Amino acid sequence: MHDFFGAIIALRLPWLTFFTIGRPIADIICLILQVTLIGWVPASIWAVYSLSQYKTDQKIKEALGSRQF
Numbered sequence: 001m002h003d004f005f006g007a008i009i010a011l012r013l014p015w016l017t018f019f020t021i022g023r024p025i026a027d028i029i030c031l032i033l034q035v036t037l038i039g040w041v042p043a044s045i046w047a048v049y050s051l052s053q054y055k056t057d058q059k060i061k062e063a064l065g066s067r068q069f
Contacts, residue, residue: 006051014040014047021054 010017015034018027030047033039 003055006055007048010047010051011044014043017047017051021051023050026050 006017009020013034015027015031018024018030030043033043033046
């Protein structure tokens, strides 16, 4: 269910996605894009892609974090 709400936020409020994953510079750039109606679509696509990459990175860190060398 958490993934569903993350996707909804990424599509409706793309700038908020970057804020929640800790990317403040991308957040500002995305907000500037989102201000224009034409920029909303690329901002949403960028947010969904970034959210997917963030979740993948978290899974990799979790998998590698369980290893002890």
